[in-house]
Amino acid sequence: MEDKVVEIIEKHRKDDAKLLAILHDVQDKFGYIPEDAIKIIARELKMKKGEIYDTASFYSFFRFKPEGRHEVLVCDCIVCHIKGAEDIIKRLEDEFKVTMGETTKDGKYTFKMVEGLGHCEESPVMMVDGKLYGNLTPDRAVEILRRCEQ
Amino acid sequence: MILLNDAQNIEDYLENGGFKALRRALEIEQDEIIREVESAGLVGRGGAAFPTGLKMKFVKNEKNTPKYVIANADEGEPGTFKDRALMEKNPYQILEGMIISAYAVGAKKGFFYVRYEYRDIAENIRKKVKELRRLGILGENIYGSKFSFDIEVVLGAGAYICGEATALMESIEGKRGYPRIKPPHSTQRGLWGKPTLTNNVETLANIPVIINMGGEKYHKLGKEGCSGPQLFSISGFVKKPGIYEYILGEKTIGEVIELAGGVDGNFKGVMLGGGASGYILNKDYLDMPLCFSDAKKRGVALGTGDIIVFNESVRIWDVLHNIARFFENESCGQCFPCRYGTKRMREIIEKIVNGKGTSEDIKKLNATARAMKIASLCPLGKSAMTAYESAMKNFHDDLMEVIK
Amino acid sequence: MNIIINGEKIEAKQGKSILQVAKEKGIDIPALCNLIEEKPIGSCGLCVVKIKKGSKTYYSRACTTKIDEGMEIETHSPEIEDTRKTILEMIAEEHKEIRGEAKELFLKYGIELKGDDKKAIPKLVENPFISFNPEACISCFRCIQACSLIKENHVLVRENRGMNTRIVAGINERLKDAGCAFCGACVDACPTGALMDLTARVEKEMKKITSICPYCGVGCAIDYYVSNNEIVYAKGSLRGVNKGDDCIKGRYGWQFVNSEERLKKPLIKRNGKFEEVTWDEALDFVASRLREIKEKYGADSIAGLSSAKCTNEENYIFQKFMRMVIGTNNVDHCARLCHASTVVGLFKVLGSGAMTNSLNDLENDAELYFVIGSNTTHAHPVIGTMIKRAVKRRGARLIVADPRDIELSEYADVHIKQRPGTDVALINGMMHIIISQGLEDKEFIENRTEGFEKLREIVKKYTPEYVEKITGVPKEEIIKAAVLYATHRSAIIYAMGITQHTSGTANVASLANLALLTGNVGKRGTGVNPLRGQNNVQGAGDMGALPNLLPGYAKLKTEKARKIEKTWGGKIPDNEGLTVVEMMHAASKGMIKGMYIMGENPAVSDPNQKHVIKSLKNLEFLVVQDLFMSETAQLADVVLPAASSLEKEGTFTNTERRVQLLHRVVEPVGDTKPDWWIIQEIAKRMGADWNYKCPQDIFEEIRNVVAQYHGITYERLENAGLQWPCPEENHEGTEILHENMFPTINGLAKFTPYEYEAPAEVPDEEYPFVLTTGRTYEHFHTGTLTRKIDGFNKLIPGAFAEIHPEDAEKLGISDGDCIEVESRRGKIKVSAKIGGIKKGVIFIPFHFAESAANILTNDALDPEAKIPELKVAAVKLKKCQ
Ligand SMILES: Cc1cc2nc3c(=O)[nH]c(=O)nc-3n(C[C@H](O)[C@H](O)[C@H](O)COP(=O)(O)O)c2cc1C
Ligand code: SF4
Ligand code: SF4
Ligand code: SF4
Numbered sequence A: 001m002e003d004k005v006v007e008i009i010e011k012h013r014k015d016d017a018k019l020l021a022i023l024h025d026v027q028d029k030f031g032y033i034p035e036d037a038i039k040i041i042a043r044e045l046k047m048k049k050g051e052i053y054d055t056a057s058f059y060s061f062f063r064f065k066p067e068g069r070h071e072v073l074v075c076d077c078i079v080c081h082i083k084g085a086e087d088i089i090k091r092l093e094d095e096f097k098v099t100m101g102e103t104t105k106d107g108k109y110t111f112k113m114v115e116g117l118g119h120c121e122e123s124p125v126m127m128v129d130g131k132l133y134g135n136l137t138p139d140r141a142v143e144i145l146r147r148c149e150q
Numbered sequence B: 001m002i003l004l005n006d007a008q009n010i011e012d013y014l015e016n017g018g019f020k021a022l023r024r025a026l027e028i029e030q031d032e033i034i035r036e037v038e039s040a041g042l043v044g045r046g047g048a049a050f051p052t053g054l055k056m057k058f059v060k061n062e063k064n065t066p067k068y069v070i071a072n073a074d075e076g077e078p079g080t081f082k083d084r085a086l087m088e089k090n091p092y093q094i095l096e097g098m099i100i101s102a103y104a105v106g107a108k109k110g111f112f113y114v115r116y117e118y119r120d121i122a123e124n125i126r127k128k129v130k131e132l133r134r135l136g137i138l139g140e141n142i143y144g145s146k147f148s149f150d151i152e153v154v155l156g157a158g159a160y161i162c163g164e165a166t167a168l169m170e171s172i173e174g175k176r177g178y179p180r181i182k183p184p185h186s187t188q189r190g191l192w193g194k195p196t197l198t199n200n201v202e203t204l205a206n207i208p209v210i211i212n213m214g215g216e217k218y219h220k221l222g223k224e225g226c227s228g229p230q231l232f233s234i235s236g237f238v239k240k241p242g243i244y245e246y247i248l249g250e251k252t253i254g255e256v257i258e259l260a261g262g263v264d265g266n267f268k269g270v271m272l273g274g275g276a277s278g279y280i281l282n283k284d285y286l287d288m289p290l291c292f293s294d295a296k297k298r299g300v301a302l303g304t305g306d307i308i309v310f311n312e313s314v315r316i317w318d319v320l321h322n323i324a325r326f327f328e329n330e331s332c333g334q335c336f337p338c339r340y341g342t343k344r345m346r347e348i349i350e351k352i353v354n355g356k357g358t359s360e361d362i363k364k365l366n367a368t369a370r371a372m373k374i375a376s377l378c379p380l381g382k383s384a385m386t387a388y389e390s391a392m393k394n395f396h397d398d399l400m401e402v403i404k
Numbered sequence C: 001m002n003i004i005i006n007g008e009k010i011e012a013k014q015g016k017s018i019l020q021v022a023k024e025k026g027i028d029i030p031a032l033c034n035l036i037e038e039k040p041i042g043s044c045g046l047c048v049v050k051i052k053k054g055s056k057t058y059y060s061r062a063c064t065t066k067i068d069e070g071m072e073i074e075t076h077s078p079e080i081e082d083t084r085k086t087i088l089e090m091i092a093e094e095h096k097e098i099r100g101e102a103k104e105l106f107l108k109y110g111i112e113l114k115g116d117d118k119k120a121i122p123k124l125v126e127n128p129f130i131s132f133n134p135e136a137c138i139s140c141f142r143c144i145q146a147c148s149l150i151k152e153n154h155v156l157v158r159e160n161r162g163m164n165t166r167i168v169a170g171i172n173e174r175l176k177d178a179g180c181a182f183c184g185a186c187v188d189a190c191p192t193g194a195l196m197d198l199t200a201r202v203e204k205e206m207k208k209i210t211s212i213c214p215y216c217g218v219g220c221a222i223d224y225y226v227s228n229n230e231i232v233y234a235k236g237s238l239r240g241v242n243k244g245d246d247c248i249k250g251r252y253g254w255q256f257v258n259s260e261e262r263l264k265k266p267l268i269k270r271n272g273k274f275e276e277v278t279w280d281e282a283l284d285f286v287a288s289r290l291r292e293i294k295e296k297y298g299a300d301s302i303a304g305l306s307s308a309k310c311t312n313e314e315n316y317i318f319q320k321f322m323r324m325v326i327g328t329n330n331v332d333h334c335a336r337l338c339h340a341s342t343v344v345g346l347f348k349v350l351g352s353g354a355m356t357n358s359l360n361d362l363e364n365d366a367e368l369y370f371v372i373g374s375n376t377t378h379a380h381p382v383i384g385t386m387i388k389r390a391v392k393r394r395g396a397r398l399i400v401a402d403p404r405d406i407e408l409s410e411y412a413d414v415h416i417k418q419r420p421g422t423d424v425a426l427i428n429g430m431m432h433i434i435i436s437q438g439l440e441d442k443e444f445i446e447n448r449t450e451g452f453e454k455l456r457e458i459v460k461k462y463t464p465e466y467v468e469k470i471t472g473v474p475k476e477e478i479i480k481a482a483v484l485y486a487t488h489r490s491a492i493i494y495a496m497g498i499t500q501h502t503s504g505t506a507n508v509a510s511l512a513n514l515a516l517l518t519g520n521v522g523k524r525g526t527g528v529n530p531l532r533g534q535n536n537v538q539g540a541g542d543m544g545a546l547p548n549l550l551p552g553y554a555k556l557k558t559e560k561a562r563k564i565e566k567t568w569g570g571k572i573p574d575n576e577g578l579t580v581v582e583m584m585h586a587a588s589k590g591m592i593k594g595m596y597i598m599g600e601n602p603a604v605s606d607p608n609q610k611h612v613i614k615s616l617k618n619l620e621f622l623v624v625q626d627l628f629m630s631e632t633a634q635l636a637d638v639v640l641p642a643a644s645s646l647e648k649e650g651t652f653t654n655t656e657r658r659v660q661l662l663h664r665v666v667e668p669v670g671d672t673k674p675d676w677w678i679i680q681e682i683a684k685r686m687g688a689d690w691n692y693k694c695p696q697d698i699f700e701e702i703r704n705v706v707a708q709y710h711g712i713t714y715e716r717l718e719n720a721g722l723q724w725p726c727p728e729e730n731h732e733g734t735e736i737l738h739e740n741m742f743p744t745i746n747g748l749a750k751f752t753p754y755e756y757e758a759p760a761e762v763p764d765e766e767y768p769f770v771l772t773t774g775r776t777y778e779h780f781h782t783g784t785l786t787r788k789i790d791g792f793n794k795l796i797p798g799a800f801a802e803i804h805p806e807d808a809e810k811l812g813i814s815d816g817d818c819i820e821v822e823s824r825r826g827k828i829k830v831s832a833k834i835g836g837i838k839k840g841v842i843f844i845p846f847h848f849a850e851s852a853a854n855i856l857t858n859d860a861l862d863p864e865a866k867i868p869e870l871k872v873a874a875v876k877l878k879k880c881q
């Protein structure tokens, strides 16, 4: 952990806007931001660990516990909402036996409801590991996830 | 088209006259560039419609250095996706506008702040920045001039409020995205306390256009009270949702909806200027030209230039509930009126949506709205009730029908 | 500036906020989140007002809006009051258990608290001193402002956002793990009672009594809140040098007062067991035994240890007792172990052994702090906070020289990690650089000093390369530090890391040389500033509890001594007495037969502990006066129960020479008596004609004898004390020494250069590590007080040895392992703590009798000051079997 985190910090040492960049890279590396990583960052950047947590915990995409292997972001913001996002959410929750915000039992998916993915021309939409799927129907949403299971 | 040209690689961009404006700009005085922008009448496309030239002048006139410029690509407003389309299709024009602005105000360093949801775009911009460095269009002595400038791409991490200029600065500085108390304004004391110019990416894409065509000529695009092209995000119940580029003032709301294929179903209303902080309007507004002054006359605003079309399936209380939840989730929580107010607003509307609303609840909503407007620290809290208030005006009977 | 508030024309100073101006005018604007007026955070929104300026009318926060010419302000218009009410209603819907200041606001607006959410409990509640009630917390961030902006601790932070924003410590940790200082600033800031001292409770009748903290030499004034002769809670007083600051010891350290373990009755040991006796019996017995020993072996067979924890009055009559009633100069106190070298070293160079400057000018005027051999944030926390604040708030520079990563090193421009015991080389090296770069203050040297040529001669060979070799510090850092120091208004701050060496006097003198060289003496924000360990180290010395000096530092057999004899009405013995360590040696050899120890615990605090215990056991008669059955008291023949400083009156003199008055906070527990009373009773029984009725009587005599105290009276001390020298009753006291003249014969300071000499014991093949000792933040000295307090023990339950990660790895030691540390004098077991210390060095705190660091330490002495080398010993370590 020590070496990996220090390596990430060194990569951003010269950046002016380092903290977010470091946190992103740490999260990419470990799947979440471990407490020990925060301590190392604090030491290296001469900050207090609490100051880093104060910043990091503000943002909705930073997480501090391990999550499922795939991240599914379902948009329920206004456009997606009026175009049926609720139905999709309900269907996914039934199908995968979770509520939004949770991880499936097998640790495969973590589902999150999000406020706007910026693809409203294709509403309703969801994003799986950064890839966008638009013009969803409940069936299609399930199908997409089942397909990527194989 | 002036903005939404397809120039995804540098060859295409250069072929279409890319970076001509920058080279020209480097040959003229900083003040002259600012004068052109001022005479063009360009105002910000990020929502607040502030005169861009004036902002540049403020930063330019500050003695304190170093100065910074920021390209705001946080695009968090629901129903708005034009910045994404622009960055995908025509990224160099934004960067060119950013470099020219930096030169005009005397900044050596810029930050390009992209929301987390557009991570792939951020990656792409990062690549383009490297490419421009290689070509001598960024970095030391751009095009052999004395001007040096570089850009750092910053990826957000999920917070609508970080689109607000000063919250964005806090975020770049590695802090939580709390909007700052103003004054001092960020043109005077922005990033790390230094003078900072913040512009929406679409605004920036207009700068090369103005330099190429001249401020006077640009100003003639459009009409009294608005000039230049603007990107409109059209979504909801229209047959061809997407981004449409029009000269401001040329088209009315109704015409634009028709150009987007017309309503899918029966028209009920639109949400204009932002899917959270915008206005909920009825058919009376369909003939309103899309122009800042016309909007102002009617007590509304173009905001981020989006139009969400509602058909008969849309229930207004449900929309308001969704918006309230959005604000509850996205309130930064720095100030009490907004932190507690957005929660209360969502709770009351939830009660109404569940058919249990009373006239007491409406009174309470109104009091909350007023308190939030008077005492919220930043525009998020102040505008959180805009949708409710405009809906109450334009769909009054509809809304009161379910109230006991 | 002219403004109008609620129709009334008001003139106010530019730069003030509307809230400040309104407050001054008695207009009551509710303000829940405002803590630091100059740094408003504008969170609660309750202070919002309506402003008309020119053609514009708008609403704005009174706390964040500066007044501006011509503003018309309305503070209580109907829509504003409605807004306030709505905000309060919204809070009330979420919370129910709000108390304190906020509660009053709800009452005023007639709003009932009715929230019923169960809120998650953050980990910070797991701590022994501070309670947290999440139902009451409104996330106003006042606690965070206090913790970060006032204290620079940055322990409390925010978690999440929006309605989920809540207060946590560190990464949602327990307070201690997050680095909490337990200063309680957050508690004082909290308007809702969400944060409270665990001991606090609501009492109908509560008295506030201000006295002086019983612990370190900073001498903070503490407000004690007392009900029914019991302390309920305490906090730093705004009236003291600490200006409202405090630390864990000042805030919670009073809890020993009611400890079960307090001694309550005099005890005499019979057949190896202590028996409770009456005061008369005990006092008669002590007097007769001392008389017997004196008659049989002579007065010089008796020695006394006075105490830096006792008042000036008590120290004064203790040494008077030893000198006049017993008839010996064998009197010393524990400052021998901490600052004897300061007194000697500074005396040689500057003509006075005291801290040259004051907290006030150091706080406001120093441009640079050179902190050497002082873990300030732990040992003198309030000064530590002051330095952190100066660095963060006004950009003061900081050089730290310490082999350990201490908290201050995080704030430092340069952190020098010198090998323990190489300070003279380091400082000579800095002087070499300063002279070779021409950065010395030539005018100051010319006009105010002598002996510069000799200094120049001696430091010549201390080139950066040479010094790097000795100290192990990269020469670039030494150069950077030297240049920074020489080019700023710089203050040297040091403590036991400098003094507790065989080269202690040389270290101190070298620091003073450095200050002279750059003219950093006699001005605000400069100087040579020793931080005194115990609360009355300065006073005990001033009072002459020293074997070679009389009250007021009068030398034996001089004119001054004769004058004192006149007041005392008798003859002071001529020959110098023995120092602490010498007493122990003499006792082991049977030359000292009887000892009288007041409030000290040499069995734990002194070096080479085994030897000390053997010596004490070798005595024919030992009487110990203490609050608790200390390790030393256990060896005594008679134990006399003393009242603590919270239970008596008198004066303490803090590290900056400030004489401060104690007020009795609670009545003495059990049958305990103030030390001065006990001494006088014994003296009377030995034939002395003493009749002091109260400490003030003694102080009046002190004023007569000690010139520096002449102008000080109890009445004058009521307000924040006075700094000596204070020669006349209309004299304001002296903030800064040596402004125009040094108290030497010719008024000049004297450069006194020293060569570097290696410590008495250097690591070798058999004992390859250097052991250095010191204190922790939570405990104090030998723990006699702090280890009686549960909370403190929970925070730091036992001894540990801090060790560099690579050293640990080589020895196969991991964090928390039991390790055995052995020196030529003994061995102890402690748990390992892997941390930021220099390679080859280990650190062990000395509070813990059961694994006493001083079993290991060396009692080799500084030749001039006779201070033992507690900071360097050669040791070896291994994992416990
Ligand atoms: C809550 C809030 C969110 C905002 N989000 C954005 C945004 O995502 N993108 C943007 O360009 N401006 C946003 N703004 C506006 C910015 O504060 C700022 O006015 C803008 O970046 C200035 O650029 P312009 O003058 O080019 O419009 C937001 C403002 C508020 C109050
Ligand atoms: S604990 Fe007290 S001071 Fe801190 S945020 Fe909560 S209410 Fe405010
Ligand atoms: S006690 Fe002091 S250090 Fe600890 S959290 Fe409170 S303010 Fe911060
Ligand atoms: S700094 Fe010293 S005097 Fe002040 S409260 Fe702490 S221990 Fe007591």
Ligand code: FES
Pocket: A075, A076, A077, A078, A079, A080, A081, A116, A117, A118, A119, A120, A123, A124, A125, B078, B079, B080
């Ligand atoms: S509302 Fe879901 S992508 Fe825009």
Ligand code: FES
Pocket: C030, C031, C032, C033, C034, C040, C041, C042, C043, C044, C045, C046, C047, C048, C061, C062, C063, C064
């Ligand atoms: S006191 Fe001004 S906002 Fe709280």
